[in-house]
Amino acid sequence: MMPKTEAEVTGSLTEQSPQSKRESVPRPERKQSFQTVSLDEVNRLYTPADISEIVFDSEIGTPGEFPYTRGIHATGYRGKLWTMRQFAGFSTPEETNRRFKYLSQEGQTGLSVAYDLPTLMGYDADSPLSEGEVGKCGVAVTSLADMEVLFDGIDLEQVTVSQTINAPASVLLAMYLVVAEKQGADWKKISGTLQNDILKEYIAQKEWIYPIRSAMKLVIDTFEFCTNHVPRYNPISVSGYHIREAGATALQELAFTLRDGIEYVEWGLRAGLDLERFVPRISFFFNAHNDFFEEVAKYRAARRIWARVMRDRFGAQNEKTKQLRFHTQTAGVSLTVQQPLNNVVRVAIQALAGVLGGTQSLHTDSYDEALALPTDRAALLSLRTQQIIAEESGVANTVDPLGGSYFVEALTTKMEQGALEYFDRIDAMGGMVEAVEKGFPQREIQESAYQYQKALEAGEQTIVGVNKYQMTAETTEVPILVIDESVRQHQIERLDQVRAKRDTGAVSRVLDKLRAAAQAGENTMPATIEAVREYATLGEICSALRDVYGVYEEPAI
């Protein structure tokens, strides 16, 4: 068959005058400027000219090969799908244990623990400061006894568990290891991730305890301990998620997170750790926000930047050391109270961005999370969202399907350049610890948050159901999860039993030992593990470290 002529293809157009075949004056655009959710300008069209400076082999390349722009595995999701890891935790350890088992039974492939605010801040359930907060934003864990209940019937050698805990991370890691040990699991075989990213606490999430440099020392202690004793465990998840939620742009999220990563590597090297042994176990955690292409470009840029930084700044030789692995969570901040079912759609689009960006694991938020912690029904739908993307949409059939797009490649390179400019500014301040002490990232994020709010109120950015398409009488009633004060009472009862049964003398001896280790600048992990074994509480262990390190006071920013 002969190829069709242009006249045949265009059909009826050929009957019109030649002039009208092409728009001589393009239709005016709907608005003056088109911006991403980060308020970054987007061009009308991207063409080969936008990527003419990009060298394919060295900058885009092949999945599984340096600089890993297209992914760290040659086979992508054809080899292994991402881990579907739903962040869950509420109420008592019993309740959360039940949710874990429910999600696992429905096809979830990894666990992720959300702790409540007292746990995140290192206070026991019976502390006066814990009043009104126990079990509210996550599960309450005060001592090893709670952790034993939390993982009851869950084989820690078989399942990977991620723990969102930062200031008291070393203590929760110790509890996890002791529970694993009691189950008969081999530390050399267990795997999982500790968030343990204290820098982003000072920058964005603000759940700190100790002054920044002492807190960094605790992080390095866990690196060293895990490298030697729990080699398959990721002792840190360097997190942009919270930085983004606090109001950062996509670029700021990328830049501050990777610069935090560099800071941890530098501190690890200064403590004498072996680059090629500890860096491969540093993992990352990014947000998946609304602006689809901007997010995809962010993940791709992250991999390329990390690979180059590891090679050029640190002289890494091993490929594993240069490969950035990351978890993604959809943007909690994007969820709306108004017309909550709309959130189902937002989450699906955000999750798709994470997948097309090549995430290793994914949490999809639930539609009811602007109202409360998710119900079973809502949590199940968000897991199903991932399963539909993975097994129905076809996007997992080929690796990095957006690679080569003029827009996506141009944006990836723009993100990389923007991040490198931030690195220069932070390096000039002396590093990330110094930049945080000066309030630099905090101010940058605060400014972006305010500019976004202004854009929203000016109608330059749209949130469906909030500043456009509002409904006065909403028809959807969403059932929500209620956690009452009886949770605290339940937790205090178990704590009282623990205090009655344990060897008080042994507890005070191990706490003294921990203070001495902290004072001497030794690794605090062995003494922390001993303290946990004796059922010293989280609050007691954190107090012992506070005695030595003091507490952080936020500078006025």
Next chain:
Amino acid sequence: MSQSSRKIRVLVAKPGLDGHDRGAKVIARALRDAGMEVIYTGLRQTPEMIAAAALQEDVDAVGVSILSGAHNTLCPRIVSLLREQGMKDTLVILGGIVPQEDIPKLKAEGVAEIFLPGTSTQDIAKFIRENVRERD
């Protein structure tokens, strides 16, 4: 002194253990841009500390930001401490993640208004302007 010649003074307060201060900081700046005097307490203030700061700063309104679900415990206590120290007319407003069913009880306990996620900062400024008591 009439209200028109004195700037409205607002204490933006962040009680509880939660560190999510994006909302508190955005509101503080927006109210400042709307011509009010704003004092931000910083994180992790107890109700007692908030009431003391409100008295010391002689504020017309206290804006409380809570995202953690601890509002039912913390807000009534802030209101009663303010009232106990004679700040009978000080406007108390709450912003954050608050389930609908908690709202009537919070209002009965003296919280003047509850602003949920998605509220425009201009609406909050307007509410404060219209509801703070005229100073004598």
